[in-house]
Amino acid sequence: MFETLSKAPGDKILALMGEFAADPRQDKIDLGVGVYKDENGVTPIMSAVKKAEETMLAAAKTKTYLGMAGNKGFGAAVLDLVLAGSVERDWVRIAQAPGGTGSLWVLMQLVNRARPGATVWVSDPTWPNHPPIVHNAGLEVATYPYFDAETRGVKFEEMLACLDALGKDDVVLLHGCCHNPTGANLTNAQWDAVAASLARTGALPLIDLAYLGFGDGLAEDAYGTRKVAASVPEAMVAFSGSKNFGLYRERIGAAILVARDGAMADIANSQMLAGIRASYSQPPDHGAEIIRTILEDKTLRAEWEAELDATRARMIRLRAKLAEAIRQRSNANDFDFIAEHRGMFSLLGLPGETVDHLKVTNGIYMIGDSRINVAGIPEDRVGVLADALIAAIK
Ligand code: PLP
Ligand code: TYF
Secondary structure: OHHHOOOOOOOHHHHHHHHHHHOOOOOOEEOOOOOOOOOOOOOOOOHHHHHHHHHHHHHOOOOOOOOOOOOHHHHHHHHHHHHOOOOOHHHEEEEEEOHHHHHHHHHHHHHHHHOOOOEEEEEEOOOOOHHHHHHHOOOEEEEEEOEEOOOOEEOHHHHHHHHHOOOOOOEEEEEOOOOOOOOOOOOHHHHHHHHHHHHHHOOEEEEEEOOOOOOOOHHHHOHHHHHHHHHOOOEEEEEEOOOOOOOHHHOOEEEEEEOOOHHHHHHHHHHHHHHHHHHOOOOOOHHHHHHHHHHHOHHHHHHHHHHHHHHHHHHHHHHHHHHHHHHHHHOOOOOOHHHHOOOOEEEOOOOHHHHHHHHHHHOEEOOOOOEEEHHHOOHHHHHHHHHHHHHHHO
8 A cells, every 4th residue: 555655855944954964064054953952062851851860750659541541640730831821721622642733733633623724824834733733633824924035024013914804714723922933922912912812813812832931931932822821712722842842752741721611521522532642642641750750849849940040041042142243243133033032043034046056065054944952052063053144145
């Protein structure tokens, strides 16, 4: 039967990771895949995570099944972290899922059960894995205007005009914070306007929250999610613990649904769980138990928050340093947007040839659309990077 198949295109971001690893140059710079790296270029295990794992290992008594929704303590703690009481608790249901990706998959399957073939509106541009997940669930993709290539900010008026024209059969996929790939984000006032638009049109928001705490802070980054959830009768959130807890390979995330009342929440939840049962039956526990252990323990939680604060501060500092180095060298402020963006990424707006040139000539790796991972900026060689960028765009 396999003779009917042709080769599927690979994931460009993950392929670049392999290319970088194979490059023998000592001074190569990795601004590619969206994984946080510290000043040594290492993606560390957070100290709170290590401590939680030690406690867990000593305390574990069973590994029996936990059920389709996964770890209950994790679910309660994540709801508190994400929504913080912004919505009536009885209208909300949460299912632990394998990463943010698995959470998106679970929620999109739920949408397809409610409205088969519905359209999911994604930002232009968006994370390249969004459209395949939408299609895999049987849904259609359409795009709303988002990134302004001139200002490197958000084309907010055009975005809002597009959202205003949607209806109750549409789903709107929003990046809760730290937009991937652009780094350009909505202000709180713009979130208020988006929430009001969704409340007016009845379009169903699906918020992808993969970088909570990587932008301006845990509460600050949750503003849009909480505002939208509190303003509309139905909403969904795909939470990821990959970045903010550094648990990438543990595959930990959560699918959250907000319904118009408790009875509707039960029905929607039963369909969400039925989708999970038919997909992978139950999620793996390890990452969830780590997050539960950290969030339920005052000391561990404080330690995690402090490490997350330091992670965020480092990215903001690297942004400021690179923007400043380019400004000094070029005497122009065209790259100041790097300092204004938030999260792990900035879309530089360079043509493909320039991206290629930087890779071939300078060993500087970024995604083909010119997205850089700011955590990969070498703090002691910001000048080298700035020189190479300026030379390449001349
Ligand atoms: N959504 C966005 C925008 C992302 O960048 C990512 C990537 O890491 C994810 C979701 C899902 O990540 P994971 O499935 O590793 O939790
Ligand atoms: O955008 C990124 O680089 C991260 C990592 O299929 C990633 O989100 C990239 C591609 C992918 C899964 C994760």
